Amino acid sequence: MSQVSSCSVDILNVSLGERSYPIHVGPGMLESRDHLLSYLAGRQVMIVTNETIAPHYLSVLKQTLAGGDLDVRELILPDGEATKTLASVERIWDALLAAGFNRRCTLIALGGGVIGDMTGYAAASYQRGVAFIQIPTTLLAQVDSSVGGKTGVNHPRGKNMIGAFWQPRAVIVDTDTLATLPARELSAGLAEVIKYGLIWDADFLAWLEREMSALRALDGDAIAHAIRRSCEIKAEVVAEDETEQGVRALLNLGHTFGHAIEAHQGYGNWLHGEAVAAGMMMATRLSAERGWLTEAEVERVERILEAAALPVAAPANMSVADFLERMRLDKKNHDSRLRLILLESLGRACIRDDTDPSQLEWLIESFPRR
Numbered sequence: 366m367s368q369v370s371s372c373s374v375d376i377l378n379v380s381l382g383e384r385s386y387p388i389h390v391g392p393g394m395l396e397s398r399d400h401l402l403s404y405l406a407g408r409q410v411m412i413v414t415n416e417t418i419a420p421h422y423l424s425v426l427k428q429t430l431a432g433g434d435l436d437v438r439e440l441i442l443p444d445g446e447a448t449k450t451l452a453s454v455e456r457i458w459d460a461l462l463a464a465g466f467n468r469r470c471t472l473i474a475l476g477g478g479v480i481g482d483m484t485g486y487a488a489a490s491y492q493r494g495v496a497f498i499q500i501p502t503t504l505l506a507q508v509d510s511s512v513g514g515k516t517g518v519n520h521p522r523g524k525n526m527i528g529a530f531w532q533p534r535a536v537i538v539d540t541d542t543l544a545t546l547p548a549r550e551l552s553a554g555l556a557e558v559i560k561y562g563l564i565w566d567a568d569f570l571a572w573l574e575r576e577m578s579a580l581r582a583l584d585g586d587a588i589a590h591a592i593r594r595s596c597e598i599k600a601e602v603v604a605e606d607e608t609e610q611g612v613r614a615l616l617n618l619g620h621t622f623g624h625a626i627e628a629h630q631g632y633g634n635w636l637h638g639e640a641v642a643a644g645m646m647m648a649t650r651l652s653a654e655r656g657w658l659t660e661a662e663v664e665r666v667e668r669i670l671e672a673a674a675l676p677v678a679a680p681a682n683m684s685v686a687d688f689l690e691r692m693r694l695d696k697k698n699h700d701s702r703l704r705l706i707l708l709e710s711l712g713r714a715c716i717r718d719d720t721d722p723s724q725l726e727w728l729i730e731s732f733p734r735r
């Protein structure tokens with residue numbers, strides 16, 4: 366990845382009463398000392414990152430925080446979805462205790478969704494809750510995981526099964542960090558961007574169709590707009606339904622199928638965004654079977670996912686039973702009723718618990734494999 370040119374800084378807001386916080390989006394944000402300092406709870410700061418991201422961005426962040434009376438420590442974890450475990454969170458707790466950090470410490474998550482989710486959960490649980498700041502460095506984290514306060518880890522039986530809602534004090538998106546992101550990871554982030562168009566904003570979806578080449582080439586203006594619009598939608602949904610009692614579930618389009626794929630394939634083999642893309646295609650196909658989408662609309666969804674270099678087929682080694690076993694554990698389910706996010710039209714999603722089991726089985730059985 367190379368481009369990502371300069372443009373102005375935007376500030377969005379997640380409105381949650383006294384837990385409201387800003388999302389800053391712009392180039393060069395890692396060097397913006399004033400922004401960072403204003404969100405610290407006290408002098409003690411623990412930066413949590415991983416061994417892939419640290420060589421690129423840890424020293425610049427430490428430089429930004431240097432020169433005052435802050436006690437800045439760092440913890441560099443191994444990389445990968447397979448490390449999103451309670452054992453890694455325990456390493457964060459250990460580092461905080463070893464540093465003698467108290468309730469006025471601040472954790473900074475410098476990384477993608479894995480680092481952000483684990484650091485957030487460590488912050489939620491350390492001494493019953495301390496401050497944290499999200500500095501997301503993948504597109505996926507910049508448009509989705511850093512916003513909204515879902516934190517946690519995976520369990521071998523299911524994705525994100527252990528966790529807590531815990532909001533950050535601020536989300537600071539430095540768009541320049543995308544310059545080092547591998548193309549496959551950029552595509553994974555585009556899956557969540559496309560999701561916002563599909564569930565919420567048909568005009569945004571059409572814009573994404575037009576601008577996909579620019580986005581994949583990291584055109585600065587296009588990337589900034591995609592992040593800004595995605596964060597606006599997420600902030601609006603989270604402000605309405607912080608703990609997913611209703612509308613927030615729509616953000617899970619494709620995730621019930623996608624989480625089953627991730628867990629079955631072994632965490633990290635399919636990227637989260639890739640599994641969500643295949644899952645969104647399955648949800649789209651099911652929506653068409655229910656009579657809500659035309660064949661032309663299904664093809665439109667397939668085309669935009671393919672244009673983003675995302676999978677539109679499921680793993681060859683997954684049977685109907687493999688899917689259903691994992692999907693039964695989904696957090697959206699009520700009692701034993703499977704609840705799925707479907708599309709009433711492109712740009713408008715709904716949550717339904719009335720899918721005919723035989724139609725679902727047929728959908729999974731007949732869905733293309735790769």
Ligand code: NAD
Nearest residue numbers: 417477478479480502503505506509510515542545546637
């Ligand atoms: P990730 O955190 O694993 O990052 C992807 C890869 O990119 C990693 O190898 C990472 O080290 C590397 N990387 C990160 N930034 C980089 C940079 N700037 N340059 C080079 N390499 C970089 O994956 P992700 O896609 O960011 O996040 C996926 C995770 O987010 C999943 O665990 C998913 O469950 C979670 N998630 C959480 C929420 C939420 O609301 N909390 C929402 C969506 C996804």
Ligand code: GLY
Nearest residue numbers: 513515613616617
């Ligand atoms: N990524 C789904 C949510 O934050 O609710």
